[in-house]
Amino acid sequence: MNDFLMKPKIDFAFKEIMSDEKARIGFLSAILKLNPNDIKETLLLKTELQKTYEEDKLGILDVKVLLNNDTEIDIEVQLSKLEVWTDRALFYLSKMYSEQIEQGQKYDVFKKCVSISILDFMLFKEETNFYSCFHIMEDTHHFIYTDKMEFHVLELPKLPKELKDSSDNVLLWAKFINAERKEEFEMIATKDPYIASAYQKLQVISQDKQKRLEYEAREKAIRDYNQFMYEADQRGEKRGIERGIKIGEQRGIEIGEQRGIEIGEQRGIERINKLNALLVSNKRFDDLTRSSNNPEYQEKLLDEYGI
Numbered sequence: 001m002n003d004f005l006m007k008p009k010i011d012f013a014f015k016e017i018m019s020d021e022k023a024r025i026g027f028l029s030a031i032l033k034l035n036p037n038d039i040k041e042t043l044l045l046k047t048e049l050q051k052t053y054e055e056d057k058l059g060i061l062d063v064k065v066l067l068n069n070d071t072e073i074d075i076e077v078q079l080s081k082l083e084v085w086t087d088r089a090l091f092y093l094s095k096m097y098s099e100q101i102e103q104g105q106k107y108d109v110f111k112k113c114v115s116i117s118i119l120d121f122m123l124f125k126e127e128t129n130f131y132s133c134f135h136i137m138e139d140t141h142h143f144i145y146t147d148k149m150e151f152h153v154l155e156l157p158k159l160p161k162e163l164k165d166s167s168d169n170v171l172l173w174a175k176f177i178n179a180e181r182k183e184e185f186e187m188i189a190t191k192d193p194y195i196a197s198a199y200q201k202l203q204v205i206s207q208d209k210q211k212r213l214e215y216e217a218r219e220k221a222i223r224d225y226n227q228f229m230y231e232a233d234q235r236g237e238k239r240g241i242e243r244g245i246k247i248g249e250q251r252g253i254e255i256g257e258q259r260g261i262e263i264g265e266q267r268g269i270e271r272i273n274k275l276n277a278l279l280v281s282n283k284r285f286d287d288l289t290r291s292s293n294n295p296e297y298q299e300k301l302l303d304e305y306g307i
Contacts, residue, residue, distance in 0.1 A: 005202060009120060022194055024042050024065065026194020026197065030170050031116055038068075045066055070112065072114070077119075078120065078121075079222055080222070080225060097110065111148075114151075116154075119156065120178075121157060124155070129158065130154060130158035131171075133152050135147065135150055176195050240273065243271075275305060278305055
């Protein structure tokens with residue numbers, strides 16, 4: 001028997017798992033702290049790869065759900081580190097919210113919008129908890145301004161190594177999504193019937209030849225993208241150091257050569273890294289590649305962004 005199992009944190013696999021209604025109800029009830037019996041209906045909404053740049057070959061494969069006809073939910077899995085994730089999540093949730101209304105309609109048509117981010121990197125480095133929930137709230141007395149927007153973030157690298165008898169359903173789901181071995185899946189599936197349904201779905205799609213081809217293509221695209229970003233970062237850092245040395249030499253005339261080089265190196269790295277981050281957030285990957293090999297074009301982009 002073929003023991004191959006897809007990794008649920010590959011967005012293709014996660015989206016397939018969420019096509020199972022029982023698994024979908026179990027996941028949403030855990031994250032939103034709802035009684036599964038109170039979830040009367042969950043409808044999968046049509047989605048496409050989210051791209052903000054025409055030549056973006058990766059994009060993000062999200063899951064959109066309409067819950068009980070009064071809440072729209074956007075679920076995204078992101079494996080690659082993205083420093084601007086909070087801005088991105090806010091942008092897409094705001095877009096989901098604003099697209100609900102048409103000209104001439106009243107504001108009471110708005111449904112609640114919820115963002116669920118499953119991240120394979122640490123977004124809030126100073127915090128230790130793997131799960132965070134955010135609302136729009138008054139600063140001093142902490143009362144809710146509106147419940148129409150809600151953000152949930154799961155940071156998989158922060159998961160505890162072992163489960164305890166007291167582990168809640170959010171942790172169980174996060175461990176399931178992060179699991180890779182059959183033994184892990186089977187152990188977690190025994191603790192929650194909804195996760196058991198998700199595991200059953202995972203087994204079915206893992207043995208489907210066509211879906212496996214699609215999964216492997218998606219996994220390769222993510223792996224290639226991560227490698228591309230790593231190499232681009234390395235090239236950017238190298239060029240930043242070289243530029244920094246030149247700036248440092250000039251600065252050293254005034255405050256001492258050694259100190260000038262240190263300042264120049266740091267500023268050069270910061271400028272290039274800032275440029276790279278902006279190019280990535282804007283999905284300008286071709287410009288990122290070109291700028292790493294063309295100093296004049298890189299200078300042009302620095303001027304364009306006012307860095």
